[in-house]
Amino acid sequence: MNYNVNDKGYYGEFGGAYIPEMLYPNVEELRQNYLKVMTEPDFKAEFDKLLKDYVGRPSPLYFAKRLSEKYNTKIYLKREDLNHTGAHKINNTIGQILMAKRLGKTRIIAETGAGQHGVATATVCALMGLECIVYMGEIDIARQAPNVARMKMLGATVVPAKSGSRTLKDATNEAIRDWISNPVNTHYIIGSAIGPHPYPDMVTRFQAVISEEIKWQLKEQEGRENPDYVVACIGGGSNAAGTYYHYLHEKDVNIIAVEAAGHGVDSGESAATSILGKEGIIHGCKTLLMQTKDGQITEPYSISAGLDYPGVGPMHAHLCKSGRAEFMAMTDDQAMKAGLDLCKLEGIIPAIESSHALAIFEEKTFKPTDVVVVSLSGRGDKDLQNYIEYFNI
Amino acid sequence: MNRINKKLSEDKKLLSIYFTAGYPNIDDTVSIIQDLEKNGVDMIEIGLPFSDPLADGPTIQASSTQALKNGMTTEVLFDQLKEIRKSVNIPLIIMGYFNPMFQYGVEAFCKKCQEIGIDGLIIPDLPVDVYHEQYQAIFEQYRLRNIFLITPQTSDERIRYIDSISNGFIYMVSSASTTGSQTGFGDEQTNYFKRIADMKLINPQIIGFGISDNETFTQATQYAKGAIIGSAFVKHVTQEGSKSIDSFVKTILN
Numbered sequence: 001m002n003y004n005v006n007d008k009g010y011y012g013e014f015g016g017a018y019i020p021e022m023l024y025p026n027v028e029e030l031r032q033n034y035l036k037v038m039t040e041p042d043f044k045a046e047f048d049k050l051l052k053d054y055v056g057r058p059s060p061l062y063f064a065k066r067l068s069e070k071y072n073t074k075i076y077l078k079r080e081d082l083n084h085t086g087a088h089k090i091n092n093t094i095g096q097i098l099m100a101k102r103l104g105k106t107r108i109i110a111e112t113g114a115g116q117h118g119v120a121t122a123t124v125c126a127l128m129g130l131e132c133i134v135y136m137g138e139i140d141i142a143r144q145a146p147n148v149a150r151m152k153m154l155g156a157t158v159v160p161a162k163s164g165s166r167t168l169k170d171a172t173n174e175a176i177r178d179w180i181s182n183p184v185n186t187h188y189i190i191g192s193a194i195g196p197h198p199y200p201d202m203v204t205r206f207q208a209v210i211s212e213e214i215k216w217q218l219k220e221q222e223g224r225e226n227p228d229y230v231v232a233c234i235g236g237g238s239n240a241a242g243t244y245y246h247y248l249h250e251k252d253v254n255i256i257a258v259e260a261a262g263h264g265v266d267s268g269e270s271a272a273t274s275i276l277g278k279e280g281i282i283h284g285c286k287t288l289l290m291q292t293k294d295g296q297i298t299e300p301y302s303i304s305a306g307l308d309y310p311g312v313g314p315m316h317a318h319l320c321k322s323g324r325a326e327f328m329a330m331t332d333d334q335a336m337k338a339g340l341d342l343c344k345l346e347g348i349i350p351a352i353e354s355s356h357a358l359a360i361f362e363e364k365t366f367k368p369t370d371v372v373v374v375s376l377s378g379r380g381d382k383d384l385q386n387y388i389e390y391f392n393i
Numbered sequence: 394m395n396r397i398n399k400k401l402s403e404d405k406k407l408l409s410i411y412f413t414a415g416y417p418n419i420d421d422t423v424s425i426i427q428d429l430e431k432n433g434v435d436m437i438e439i440g441l442p443f444s445d446p447l448a449d450g451p452t453i454q455a456s457s458t459q460a461l462k463n464g465m466t467t468e469v470l471f472d473q474l475k476e477i478r479k480s481v482n483i484p485l486i487i488m489g490y491f492n493p494m495f496q497y498g499v500e501a502f503c504k505k506c507q508e509i510g511i512d513g514l515i516i517p518d519l520p521v522d523v524y525h526e527q528y529q530a531i532f533e534q535y536r537l538r539n540i541f542l543i544t545p546q547t548s549d550e551r552i553r554y555i556d557s558i559s560n561g562f563i564y565m566v567s568s569a570s571t572t573g574s575q576t577g578f579g580d581e582q583t584n585y586f587k588r589i590a591d592m593k594l595i596n597p598q599i600i601g602f603g604i605s606d607n608e609t610f611t612q613a614t615q616y617a618k619g620a621i622i623g624s625a626f627v628k629h630v631t632q633e634g635s636k637s638i639d640s641f642v643k644t645i646l647n
Binding site for chain 1: 495
């Protein structure tokens with residue numbers, strides 16, 4: 001089976017470009033150019049150089065000795081948390097800002113939930129001297145004040161999304177509306193592996209550097225490129241897409257996707273899309289999404305703003321439906337505990353998103369000889385307030 | 394003959410009005426349709442509300458949110474409309490986003506539309522190529538006209554393609570914007586209107602987005618077969634209630 005996008009923009013039955021005609025020229029321009037631009041030697045050289053000198057790649061593949069001892073298996077952490085701006089998000093924004101420049105765009109828009117993608121976008125816009133407008137739900141602005149301040153310091157304009165539930169979903173709607181109204185000079189940097197084709201594929205390819213590095217790093221440390229498992233948390237799914245990419249067709253590598261169960265999958269307050277979602281259309285693609293039986297998109301819940309999204313990227317929907325990936329769902333409580341464990345055992349404060357991926361070790365038993373690579377997608381600085389309140393620190 | 398095609402063949406400029414079903418009150422749908430016809434409106438777009446209306450500005454977003462809160466669903470709308478053809482003769486089009494139709498089942502949705510006497514659909518986020526490959530046969534089986542949008546950025550080649558697939562009218566979006574955000578037309582718009590008029594398309598064009606009063610209606614219909622008013626009407630209903638439709642239509646047509 002093919003797990004990559006086909007020439008019509010679909011992963012199995014998922015994907016495509018379900019967009020209003022107003023967006024057609026923008027998306028079509030991108031579709032016709034993205035692969036050509038990405039494979040140009042100049043582009044590749046500039047991308048690689050920025051990833052190395054500016055982002056700080058390669059990110060370490062760290063053998064977590066004490067964590068491994070606790071769970072009696074071999075756990076490696078892919079340290080995306082050590083990237084500039086503190087998460088994997090910047091891999092994609094570096095790629096897309098270079099793409100935007102090649103396409104002659106002068107104005108950048110983005111959506112953000114917790115603010116990580118917004119900060120990563122504001123960062124590359126400052127780097128390239130381009131105008132940057134970030135849409136962020138009014139509620140998220142209130143609960144993520146440090147990231148709002150970061151974006152402003154980096155020169156971005158942060159526009160509150162006041163419609164609907166005033167969170168990530170609505171920020172995305174507002175960014176799309178901006179793009180409709182500014183079709184010529186503007187590039188929309190989508191932050192996850194979602195949106196109309198070619199976005200899921202383009203974002204995945206920019207994030208694929210994660211698994212490209214894991215391959216040679218694991219070869220150095222374990223003498224083999226392929227682990228037994230790759231594990232990543234999934235909201236829209238960009239760090240997961242990058243972590244899986246070079247292993248999608250390696251049959252001996254098991255893929256585990258970890259969603260946010262919130263207060264529990266059946267609690268009515270959850271973001272476990274693979275269990276609670278149904279096929280439908282959100283933000284320009286056909287995928288699994290949480291919705292009423294009438295087709296209205298519903299509000300997800302997770303303590304982690306980065307996983308608090310009612311859909312999942314179309315590639316992941318396909319990995320789920322085809323059975324290629326095992327989907328697990330971890331609650332707020334499980335994730336918070338796993339996060340604190342990592343602090344005590346390894347001296348690493350993880351983002352709450354990444355803590356969901358770490359939480360599976362309490363649920364699932366691995367063999368002592370198994371090599372399990374977990375994407376540590378971000379650092380926990382942004383979540384300090386959450387950790388403080390949760391643990392009464 | 395489909396009521397849309399018949400209406401388009403009349404020798405007059407057409408006024409089409411969009412409203413959000415279930416707004417301001419859940420049971421206003423039928424009376425709004427009847428009042429619009431009574432006051433001389435030529436065609437009606439019944440908005441099926443959606444939680445995430447990407448192509449709409451604040452006015453229609455807010456009316457959609459309220460309509461959903463009022464309890465509007467696809468089922469409720471179909472139920473409200475089941476006897477509409479006993480009292481209304483003008484063309485009726487359902488305008489909505491694709492996901493609610495997809496969940497209802499596209500074929501079941503189209504079948505229901507035909508039973509009720511709906512003449513066409515406008516689905517902004519169902520792309521032309523997907524329609525052509527997967528759904529055109531179903532629409533044709535149930536004699537529904539699917540109305541496509543074009544914008545100032547749509548290439549001539551694509552306009553010709555859309556024209557070749559259309560059977561009804563082409564919905565000309567007046568400018569790069571969401572609904573309800575334009576005020577008046579400048580040279581850029583009139584040049585675009587002229588350019589499209591000069592293409593001599595098979596299907597007549599009706600202009601929407603930015604039509605709010607007699608002046609913009611007159612400007613638009615100078616170049617096109619008709620014009621669509623959405624946000625301005627929804628705003629009027631918000632302020633004046635659903636009982637004052639006559640005064641709104643009069644300001645447009647007089």
